[in-house]
Amino acid sequence: MATYPEKVDAAFIDSLRKYYTEEEIVELGLFIGFNLGYHTFFGSLKFYPMFSPDGRLVGQAESEKIYGAAPASLKPEAAE
Amino acid sequence: MTHVAPLPREAITDPEMLALMEQAEALGVPDDLFPRLVARAPAQAVPFMRALLMSHAQGNVDHRLKEIMRVLLARFARDDYFASLRSRKAAAMGLTEARIDAGCSSYETDPSFSEAEKWALRYADLMFLDAAQLTPDFYDQGKTYYSEAQILELGAFIAFHYGCDMFMRSMGAGR
Numbered sequence: 001m002a003t004y005p006e007k008v009d010a011a012f013i014d015s016l017r018k019y020y021t022e023e024e025i026v027e028l029g030l031f032i033g034f035n036l037g038y039h040t041f042f043g044s045l046k047f048y049p050m051f052s053p054d055g056r057l058v059g060q061a062e063s064e065k066i067y068g069a070a071p072a073s074l075k076p077e078a079a080e
Numbered sequence: 081m082t083h084v085a086p087l088p089r090e091a092i093t094d095p096e097m098l099a100l101m102e103q104a105e106a107l108g109v110p111d112d113l114f115p116r117l118v119a120r121a122p123a124q125a126v127p128f129m130r131a132l133l134m135s136h137a138q139g140n141v142d143h144r145l146k147e148i149m150r151v152l153l154a155r156f157a158r159d160d161y162f163a164s165l166r167s168r169k170a171a172a173m174g175l176t177e178a179r180i181d182a183g184c185s186s187y188e189t190d191p192s193f194s195e196a197e198k199w200a201l202r203y204a205d206l207m208f209l210d211a212a213q214l215t216p217d218f219y220d221q222g223k224t225y226y227s228e229a230q231i232l233e234l235g236a237f238i239a240f241h242y243g244c245d246m247f248m249r250s251m252g253a254g255r
Contacts, residue, residue, distance in 0.1 A: 001250050005158075008250040013083035022084050027121040030128060033247035037239030040207055044214035044235070 001032045082251045086116035094122070100129040107137055108168040109150070113161065114244070117251060132244060135237045137169060141230050144175040145197055148183035149204040149234075150241050155184055156208060157245035161254030196225035204238050 001008055016025050048063035058066065089112060092098060101115045110132065118125045136146055147170035154163035167175075179192075187193045187201045199222050206213045222231050248254065 001246050005246060005249055010083045010252060013251075023121050025084055025120075026118060027124055029247045029250050030118060030121060030124050030243075033243035033245075033250075034240070035243070036246055037241075037243035038236075040211050040242075041235045041239035044207065044211050045219075046216070 001029070002036050082113070082117060082253050084117065084120060084251060086113055087119045089116060092116065092119050094126065096126050097129065100126065100133060103133055103137075104129065106168070107133065108171075109136060109165045110162070111165060113253060114248065117248075117253070128244075131240060135233075135240050136167070139230075139233045139237075141200070141226070141233055141237075143167065144170045144173050144179075145200055146234075146237060147175055148180050149201060149238065151180050152184045152201065152204050153208075153238065153242045154245045156205075157242060157249055159245035159249045159254065161248040162241070162245050164254060199225055200234055203234055207235075207238050208242055 013025065016028075020028065048060050048067055050057060050063070052058050052063070052066055092101070092115070097115065097119060101112060104110050104115060105112065114132075115125065115129055118128050136150060137143060139146075147167045150167075151163060154161075166177075166180075182190050183193065183197075183201055187198055193201070203214070203218075203222065206218075219231065226234070
């Protein structure tokens with residue numbers, strides 16, 4: 001859905017039925033669609049993790065220093 | 081025919097879901113295919129329908145502008161299902177098919193669109209075309225037209241509806 005949506009066709013959905021119920025397939029599709037949209041949106045807002053790697057609650061300025069100008073979670077692929 | 085069969089309408093008995101479906105029918109977006117499909121996953125169905133309707137038809141940004149953005153996103157996602165639906169509320173407010181088409185293509189050079197409308201349409205255009213252009217300068221420009229609450233409303237609207245577009249495309253809807 002994210003990279004090659006044209007590959008999600010009837011045959012692909014049929015292949016999912018070997019592992020998942022129809023309810024689960026719909027649940028997965030909604031989950032993926034929701035995350036596709038929101039990760040790109042949140043990525044554009046450039047906010048940083050609330051916690052340091054050792055679990056401390058940190059502010060955005062300190063978090064930016066820890067995680068850098070381009071947080072690892074914001075990979076370029078997320079915007080494509 | 082979708083890849084996963086939607087539930088028959090009579091199989092949906094949750095009163096809140098039925099009320100949301102009535103709201104959607106009155107609005108025209110979505111028709112009953114989307115709710116009958118998401119009703120396959122009952123725990124997700126009500127929150128998704130509620131969010132879909134709230135983000136589109138409520139809030140503090142002009143509904144007509146959101147309707148143009150919604151169609152723009154659906155066309156970009158190649159989601160024939162949502163691209164074919166139209167808001168009756170927006171039509172009653174004067175939104176025409178010609179303006180939707182202009183908003184989906186030539187808004188940058190069309191003087192009938194305000195600078196605020198152009199920014200919002202650019203926001204929808206760029207989010208999934210080239211999110212790297214959504215820089216702090218881009219957001220600062222947006223703040224000259226909209227409150228921060230309105231910008232977040234627009235961003236969340238774009239993200240949610242694009243996700244729904246990709247879901248319906250993955251289900252083979254509208255083909």
